[in-house]
Amino acid sequence: MPINEFDLITRYFSQKFPKRDDVILGIGDDAALCMIPSDMQLAIAIDTLVEGIHFPSMTRPKDIGYKALAVNLSDMAAMGAVPAWMTLVLTCPETNDAWLSQFSAGLKELAEAHQVSLIGGDTTSGPLTITVQITGFVPPNCALKRSGAQPGDGIYVTGTLGDAGLGLAALQKQIVLPLPVLNFVESRLNRPTPRLQEGQALRGIANSAIDISDGLVADLEHILTASGVGASLALDKLPLSNALRDYLSSESAWNFALSSGDDYELCFTVPQNQESALQNALPPNSYTRIGTIEQNHGLRCRDGEGRIFIPQQKGYEHFVKLNVKPRKRRSRSR
Amino acid sequence: MPINEFDLITRYFSQKFPKRDDVILGIGDDAALCMIPSDMQLAIAIDTLVEGIHFPSMTRPKDIGYKALAVNLSDMAAMGAVPAWMTLVLTCPETNDAWLSQFSAGLKELAEAHQVSLIGGDTTSGPLTITVQITGFVPPNCALKRSGAQPGDGIYVTGTLGDAGLGLAALQKQIVLPLPVLNFVESRLNRPTPRLQEGQALRGIANSAIDISDGLVADLEHILTASGVGASLALDKLPLSNALRDYLSSESAWNFALSSGDDYELCFTVPQNQESALQNALPPNSYTRIGTIEQNHGLRCRDGEGRIFIPQQKGYEHFVKLNVKPRKRRSRSR
Numbered sequence: 011m012p013i014n015e016f017d018l019i020t021r022y023f024s025q026k027f028p029k030r031d032d033v034i035l036g037i038g039d040d041a042a043l044c045m046i047p048s049d050m051q052l053a054i055a056i057d058t059l060v061e062g063i064h065f066p067s068m069t070r071p072k073d074i075g076y077k078a079l080a081v082n083l084s085d086m087a088a089m090g091a092v093p094a095w096m097t098l099v100l101t102c103p104e105t106n107d108a109w110l111s112q113f114s115a116g117l118k119e120l121a122e123a124h125q126v127s128l129i130g131g132d133t134t135s136g137p138l139t140i141t142v143q144i145t146g147f148v149p150p151n152c153a154l155k156r157s158g159a160q161p162g163d164g165i166y167v168t169g170t171l172g173d174a175g176l177g178l179a180a181l182q183k184q185i186v187l188p189l190p191v192l193n194f195v196e197s198r199l200n201r202p203t204p205r206l207q208e209g210q211a212l213r214g215i216a217n218s219a220i221d222i223s224d225g226l227v228a229d230l231e232h233i234l235t236a237s238g239v240g241a242s243l244a245l246d247k248l249p250l251s252n253a254l255r256d257y258l259s260s261e262s263a264w265n266f267a268l269s270s271g272d273d274y275e276l277c278f279t280v281p282q283n284q285e286s287a288l289q290n291a292l293p294p295n296s297y298t299r300i301g302t303i304e305q306n307h308g309l310r311c312r313d314g315e316g317r318i319f320i321p322q323q324k325g326y327e328h329f330v331k332l333n334v335k336p337r338k339r340r341s342r343s344r
Numbered sequence: 345m346p347i348n349e350f351d352l353i354t355r356y357f358s359q360k361f362p363k364r365d366d367v368i369l370g371i372g373d374d375a376a377l378c379m380i381p382s383d384m385q386l387a388i389a390i391d392t393l394v395e396g397i398h399f400p401s402m403t404r405p406k407d408i409g410y411k412a413l414a415v416n417l418s419d420m421a422a423m424g425a426v427p428a429w430m431t432l433v434l435t436c437p438e439t440n441d442a443w444l445s446q447f448s449a450g451l452k453e454l455a456e457a458h459q460v461s462l463i464g465g466d467t468t469s470g471p472l473t474i475t476v477q478i479t480g481f482v483p484p485n486c487a488l489k490r491s492g493a494q495p496g497d498g499i500y501v502t503g504t505l506g507d508a509g510l511g512l513a514a515l516q517k518q519i520v521l522p523l524p525v526l527n528f529v530e531s532r533l534n535r536p537t538p539r540l541q542e543g544q545a546l547r548g549i550a551n552s553a554i555d556i557s558d559g560l561v562a563d564l565e566h567i568l569t570a571s572g573v574g575a576s577l578a579l580d581k582l583p584l585s586n587a588l589r590d591y592l593s594s595e596s597a598w599n600f601a602l603s604s605g606d607d608y609e610l611c612f613t614v615p616q617n618q619e620s621a622l623q624n625a626l627p628p629n630s631y632t633r634i635g636t637i638e639q640n641h642g643l644r645c646r647d648g649e650g651r652i653f654i655p656q657q658k659g660y661e662h663f664v665k666l667n668v669k670p671r672k673r674r675s676r677s678r
Contacts (some may be wrong), residue, residue, distance in 0.1 A: 034385060034487075035487070035489060038490075038570070039423070039489055039490050039491075039570075040389060040419040040422035040423050040490070040553075040554060040555060041387040041388055041389035041419050041420065041422075041423045041425065041478075041480070041487075042387070042388045042389070043385050043386070043387055043388075043423070043482070043487050044385060044386045044388065045385055045386075045484075046380045046382075046384070046385070046386055048382045050380070051368065051377050051378060051379055051380070052377070052378045052379075052380055052479075053375040053376070053377055054375055054376045054377075054378065054429065054431060054463060054464060054479065055374060055375035055376070055431075055464060056431040056432075056433055056464060056465060056466055056475075056477055057466050058433045058435065058466045058468050058475075060435065060468050060469075060470045063468060063469065063470065064468070085374040085375050086375065088374035088375075089373070089374050089375045089377070091375065095388065097388060097389075097390040097477060098390075099390055099392045099433075099475050101392065101394065101473065129388060130388060130389060130390060131390060132390055132391050132392045132475075134392050134394050134397060134398070134473075135394075135397065136394045136397065136471065136473065137470065137471050139435065139468075139470065139473065141390075141392075141433050141466075141475050143390055143431060143477045144375075145386075145388065145479070146375070148377070150379075153368075153369070153377050155369060155373055156372075156373050156374070157373075219374075220374060221374060236372070236373075
């Protein structure tokens with residue numbers, strides 16, 4: 011039986027979301043109407059999460075709602091854009107009050123944090139799938155594309171890498187972690203932080219950027235291909251949380267940092283003459299230089315002694331398991 | 345196995361679609377970038393088609409591609425907006441070259457007809473589902489909302505009603521039709537014509553509008569609710585194609601015209617003082633007056649002798665069968 015679309019929209023999605031002055035007509039007509047700033051360009055993105063592919067079936071509905079918006083905000087961050095309006099397509103097998111109420115609460119929490127209005131959408135019955143489409147603003151000629159990297163640029167990432175992958179491995183019982191560590195990596199998997207402030211601060215400083223959704227190697231290669239360059243990465247520079255340092259061997263930690271997805275950190279390149287601008291733009295602990303753009307095509311990962319390391323898996327295939335080698339001796343927990 | 349998203353996008357969706365000068369960056373980055381006209385408002389809509397719910401599994405991929413855009417263009421039409429850019433989320437069970445090639449051809453055909461650029465999207469593996477999100481322009485204060493109808497206004501529809509419903513009934517073997525008639529009603533079901541010119545011509549003339557996706561009664565009631573009014577419909581004024589007139593009893597034809605969905609005609613209201621403007625705005629045979637807005641809430645359908653007719657089914661539930669009573673004597677075919 012089809013969901014009664016009108017009731018559902020009114021009950022869970024009409025009233026709860028941030029109001030913006032530039033929204034003339036929101037949910038409830040054939041289209042939403044928005045006023046547009048005259049001095050901006052639009053950034054438009056759309057991303058879908060499918061149950062069992064992009065999140066495990068056990069994921070809490072509040073986290074699903076949060077993450078469905080987070081992955082789209084992360085696209086805005088990677089462009090240096092400021093998000094404004096979203097539309098939502100919710101496909102779910104049945105109307106379930108508790109589920110919908112938690113889902114919309116998770117979505118609303120992140121929408122409020124970034125003043126994003128929910129201006130329209132569609133609901134259908136079917137296998138659980140959430141599509142969020144987002145529109146944001148960026149000043150003309152300021153957007154961070156994938157195509158501007160040049161030989162000699164530094165390669166940087168925000169935050170730490172591989173935590174979400176370790177969270178998934180723990181949920182899949184490949185590794186047993188103490189509760190506080192488990193909570194940390196699960197939170198990194200289910201509630202990624204879109205790096206919006208960082209992306210906006212990097213306008214005019216970074217000459218390319220991407221968000222890491224499929225794993226560092228896979229996403230950095232999009233920059234390399236779009237820019238027509240290659241790169242070297244220094245594995246001992248990869249920013250790792252204590253969770254990865256304490257519970258995985260070096261090789262496993264590198265594999266997670268390089269190849270597991272869902273981190274939603276930014277990877278970006280900065281020319282040498284912008285390095286001091288970078289230091290002024292971002293707090294020192296919020297980003298790490300991990301390598302250098304080179305003329306030779308391809309991506310080379312080197313350990314502390316300069317030896318080449320081949321990542322266990324290039325790119326992220328959803329729910330494919332990475333081989334976990336726990337550390338022999340556990341030092342401390344985060 | 346997940347689809348190789350990058351290959352798929354490049355092969356079928358990057359090259360084939362209309363280019364627009366206002367698209368600065370299309371498919372292939374974290375978000376698309378578009379320039380915005382300073383003197384317009386944005387209209388934003390999103391609609392999803394799920395196999396087995398919004399189209400029968402036997403539907404040709406070319407028609408699925410066409411219809412996925414058509415239903416969104418119809419939302420633009422109902423607002424009086426001019427479509428500009430679309431994003432696409434394609435969820436399909438497997439990569440199938442023949443299917444994708446036909447699907448993208450159908451989508452492209454309609455995109456070219458209306459100069460709509462495909463600027464981004466997402467592909468995932470899963471049950472066949474197509475989401476199109478569309479952004480268009482409308483001059484400030486000119487959009488056709490659902491909420492402006494006033495007592496005394498005429499109620500109008502474009503085209504003819506019920507053809508798509510008859511097409512579905514024929515596909516479901518509820519009625520046998522001669523091949524030319526079958527082709528006509530199937531085309532009305534699978535390749536609806538978004539009434540974009542009509543919607544744009546109605547700016548400043550119609551005081552409310554909606555597109556008929558769920559059936560005339562259900563969609564007109566959205567106008568009545570949003571406007572806080574009621575209405576009377578004259579059944580003998582309902583615009584019926586020869587297909588409905590020739591192959592259905594009067595009552596069945598009324599039921600299809602009132603309650604079957606997927607026609608994607610416009611339903612709109614026009615105040616008396618705009619009637620001559622309406623006659624100048626639209627070709628005489630492209631629209632029909634079918635009733636009058638009244639102060640009393642509710643919707644009353646009357647036959648030629650003024651008797652109340654209760655539609656067999658209010659609103660359109662996907663794939664629910666309408667009771668078909670064929671005419672006893674067939675006069676002519678279309």
